[in-house]
Amino acid sequence: MxxxxxxxxxxxxxxxxxxxxxxxxxxxxxxxxxxxxxxxxxxxxxxxxxxxxxxxxxxxxxxxxxxxxxxxxxxxxxxxxxxxxxxxxxxxxxxxxxxxxxxxxxxxxxxxxxxxxxxxxxxxxxxxxxxxxxxxxxxGNETSKATNLNIPKISRREKEVLQLIVKEHTTQEIADQLFISLKTVESHRANLLAKLSARNTAGLVRIAMENNLIDV
Amino acid sequence: MLNRFLQTFKIFFLLLLPCSAVASMPSDTLYSYQQLMQFFVDAKANSDVWRTAEVHKDFGDYYFQTNNYDNSFKSYKKSIDLFEKIGDSTNLYQVKLSLAKLYTFQDLDDGAERLLQEAVQYYNRENKGVELARAYLDLSRIYLDRQDFKKEILYLNKSVNINRILKDTLLDITISIEKSNSYIRLGEENKALGTAEKALSMSREIKNIDFIARSLLAVGNAYQLKKNPQLAIEYLRQSHQLTAPTEAQQFRDIYKTMAAAHAAQESYDSAYAYVNKFVILNDSLQNADQLETANRLSRQYESQKKDEKIQELSQEKSSAEFSVRKQRNLLISALIGFLAILAGTYFIIRFFQKQISTRELINRQNEKINKQKITELENNMKIESMHAMIEGQEAERERVAKDLHDSLGGLLSTVKLQFDSLENKMEGVSKFKNYQNANRLLDTACQEVRDIARNMQPSSLLNLGLVAAVRDLINRIDDPDQRTIDFQHYGLETKLENTVALTVYRLVQELLNNSIKHSKAKEILIQLTREQSEFIIMVEDDGVGFDVEGVEKGMGTENILSRVNYLKGDLSVHSEKGKGTTTLITVPL
Incomplete structure (x- = not known):
């Protein structure tokens, strides 16, 4: 029963x-x-x-x-x-x-x-x-953090910003070059830091170089 | 010095004024409470029921006038009961009319309407013309309150028709004024002016100052509608002179139109003064809480920005004033230095010219400040109403979704269950085509209810959070082109506030829909990032893109903009023909 x-x-x-x-x-x-x-x-x-x-x-x-x-x-x-x-x-x-x-x-x-x-x-x-x-x-193409094995997909726009960051451009220069506002650049940078688990711009550059995220 | 003394004296006098006014009011129009008590005791002692009923009515009037509405209601009721008991219909309906007034005053329109309709029937039966006309007039006011202008005019006309036979001048004037007011509301300026002028000439004929004042106001209002502010102001001024000091409502109406008329003449200073007067009177006339809402509304948004702007403008103003003074000193010493009369004259003329032009400058600044204030107010109203709309829409969606799930969904499931179990009870029933069809249709119906409810508001958003809801949103998309949709989220472990989560969800939904519908993209990326003090939404596709400048504002973009504004966020769209679109929204938390 x-x-x-x-x-x-x-x-x-x-x-x-x-x-x-x-x-x-x-x-x-x-x-x-x-x-x-x-x-x-x-x-x-x-x-x-x-x-x-x-x-x-x-x-x-x-x-x-x-x-x-x-x-x-x-x-x-x-x-x-x-x-x-x-x-x-x-x-x-x-x-x-x-x-x-x-x-x-x-x-x-x-x-x-x-x-x-x-x-x-x-x-x-x-x-x-x-x-x-x-x-x-x-x-299911879902990511919520970066690991050593798995770098999340970087968006096209983020890649453009990242490339200019690696070339040591200032936020103002990046904004001028991409025709966007300072705030938008800051937001892209914040997104990049979050998805690559980097703590600052230096970390960002290091991870970008290590993983060939940019076309040099 | 003397001036100052006089002013102090005036304020002191004004402070005394209200006390004396209150003290003298009841005895002017009514019996005093002591008198009424005496009447009451006398009537009781003589067991005079009719007299008792009448005293109750007087008590009702007294309480009404002294704003004690509960007691007024009770007294009228007692009076009605007694008059009914002794069968005195004439007085009974008089009291009912008074009670109807009390109801109207307290916005209990339904009760008032019922009483008035009863009274209309009675007066019709008894052929009491004057009373009937007045009852119709009272009825028309109730419909006015409900903004049912057609019915208002209908009852007004009924009243007019009766009065055509009765020829009661006072009633005639009252009706004319009412009619003029309704024509104004309907925007028929010429009819409004005609009836108002008719009322005015009749009032002048019988030399009734109160009615002259009221008619003048009506004429003034009509002229304002006819876009003749000059004449409007003239009539309103006369009305103002004649209006009795106790008629606060009438003063309020005068100030209102005065303000509009002066604004139409572009004399904003006077318009402002009248708006102030209007507001002060309106304050005392309206409920305190209504007022509080209005104040809050005007304070709430961007008040800081507004203050800064105003301050900036007044600084300019004071620096202009300063330069006037400096100019004057300079010119005077120059006059003494040269001592030449011709040169002196020349400088005097120049000095005055300068003064006039700087005064104009100051005026212009003042006007600018006023206009600034007005646009700020308008903007605030817009923001308020937009917020109310968004919130109302979401609340409604939530309610409908819940209702669909809880009642209709449950019912359908139960029906399906019962119907399906027939198979067990009646052997062979499942062979019938009708049975199979019905069974399948029930499944479709359940599915439909689920889909509709989910489109209204995804329940996973409130129960499981933003990530789960967006994940479901992506999974649900029936995409024949099999696009890849990437979903990345960072820092969303803690729950967002419900309204923020809901708005973010709607934004993602809208952006995703746009991309799927228009972009022909192969890949779409949705990215949600929570930072310490802000939330970032990014949607990017590799589709056809568009010209950001040239895009017209469709429903989609409007929706996105209003929701971004609702969250006080920033929207940035980057797109080029053939190079995809990136939309970035930043929302402060």
Whole structure:
């Protein structure tokens, strides 16, 4: 017997899920709750195998519930149930310990399949969610810091500024030469410092030379 | 010395004035509280219900005049109950009209309208012309308050028609003045002037000073509308002389038009004086909090810049004054030195000429200062309204997105769930084409709700932050050309303030859209950098570029500019034909 807790603030939807699961011989809905904090009161009182967890719960959202739940080692499985088909939500809740992610327009058959799959210890995603994850993997060209191995892409304009910095031009000279304001030059310089993890202009020049970032 | 003494005396006298005015006011128009109490006790002692009802009404009037509106309301109510009990309809509706006035005064227009409509029905039934005409007039004022000018004129005309038979001159004048005012609001200058002059001649006929004053104001307003400030000022001046000192509202209206008329004549000094008078009176007439908002509005933005500019101009002014003095001294000593009459005359003439021209200079500076102030005010208003628009738009989007998700989205999901489980209950149902179609359409509907809500406002922005939202934005793009979109971000670990994050998101969205739509780029770079005191957005593509000077202001650029201004940021666009576009936005934090 699979003991299930439904956590969803949309009562009508929660009732609908309950009525469908009630017809299954091997599933028992042991509780329903309508906000994130209530999940933990239910857990304290009842024995639960799987939580059908809405991502967008009031008081404490699904991601925070997962964070708190999986801080300690637990056998409870979480199947996220969401209106959102966004890569950020999927990644975030999976990183925090959920085993599956299905969209709310899931039908009966898929719902039952996902429950069984997750209880057996495997992951399950709605087909549309799988697509979203794939798309993210293909498009993901994201950088947030420089490492020795990986220098972020320098923009065309930044490269022009960098070249003039290496040639020891002053900010005013760079501004005049590129027909931009002093403030714009300063902004480009700030961007370069941030993306190359340099602390000052000297560092900037060193990293630029070491990595052949400029055409000399 | 004497002058100074007189001035002090005048101020002292002015300070005394309000006290005496307040003390004498109630007894002028009404019974005193003691008198009313006496009446009340007498009526009670004689068990005279009719008299008690009347005293309650008088109490109501007394409280109304002394600004005690709660008590006024209670007294009117008591009076209405009693008159109703003894079946005295005539007095009952009189009190109802007074109550309607109280309602109107407190902006409870719906209540007032209901009472007046009741009264209209009653007076119609009883054929009471004068009262009916007055009730119509009161009704028209309510519609005026609601800016429903058509209905206002409708009820005014009803009132006129009745009065055509009654020939009540006072009412006739009142209506004419009201009508003239509504014509002014509708911009029909000739009709406005005609009715106002009619009111004036009637008022003069019956020699009623109050009405003459009111009519003069109406005529003045009409002339101002006809762009004849000279005549407007003349009539307003006469009106001002005749207006009773207690009519604060009328004075306010006079000052308002006076200011406009003087401004039209380009005598800004006088216009300013009248604006000041208007503002002072308006202050005392309007709610204190409304005023506070107005003040704050005018103070808030760029006040520092404004002050500096004004200071600069006044410095120029004082240096000009200084040079006048210096010039004068020089000329006088020259006169003594030469002692030649001819030469003296020559210098005197020159001296006066100089003085006149420097005085003109001072005047011009003054005018400049005034104009500067006016444009500053206008700019502030513009900024305010733009902020309000952006904030309102975002708040509305957030609400709609939330509603879509919470109610419609939940409902659709539930329907889908129930519908899909039919398959289990009715064997073979899934073979029907209708069933399959409906099932698929439900999925599409869920998808649509999701898409619409997300386009309104991405929920990941508020829940997971700017980086997650931009990442989703990039992932979502259905790009047949398969462009590479690089996303770099530095220092965004700490959360930005919600309004800043939202505006930055919208900017990135707009810039990215522009680039995809117009640039034919192969690569797009989005870069967000948070520094200690500023936030830098950079979007660069390698597309076709455009001529920065020649680009017309489309909806997109307008949106970008207003959002950058909203964040008090800087926008720099660099683009050349065939060499791509770099947009850099710097926002102070």
């Amino acid at each position: 699979i003991k299930i807790l439904i956590a969803d603030d949309h009562t009508m939807f929660a009732d609908g899920i309950e009525s469908i699961l009630a017809e299954e011989a091997d599933i028992e809905v042991v509780g329903k709750c309508y906000d994130g904090e209530a999940v933990f009161t239910e857990l304290a009182e009842k024995e639960i195998d799987l939580i059908l967890l809405d991502v967008n719960l009031p008081k404490m959202n699904g991601i925070e519930v997962c964070k708190k739940l999986f801080k300690e080692k637990t056998d409870i499985k979480v199947l996220a149930l969401s209106m959102f088909n966004e890569e950020s939500y999927v990644t975030e809740i999976l990183n925090n310990g959920a085993q599956g992610y299905i969209l709310k327009n899931t039908g009966r058959t898929e719902l039952l399949k996902s429950i069984h799959t997750v209880v057996e210890g495997q992951s399950y995603f709605s087909p549309a969610v799988t697509q979203t994850i794939m798309k993210g993997l293909v498009k």
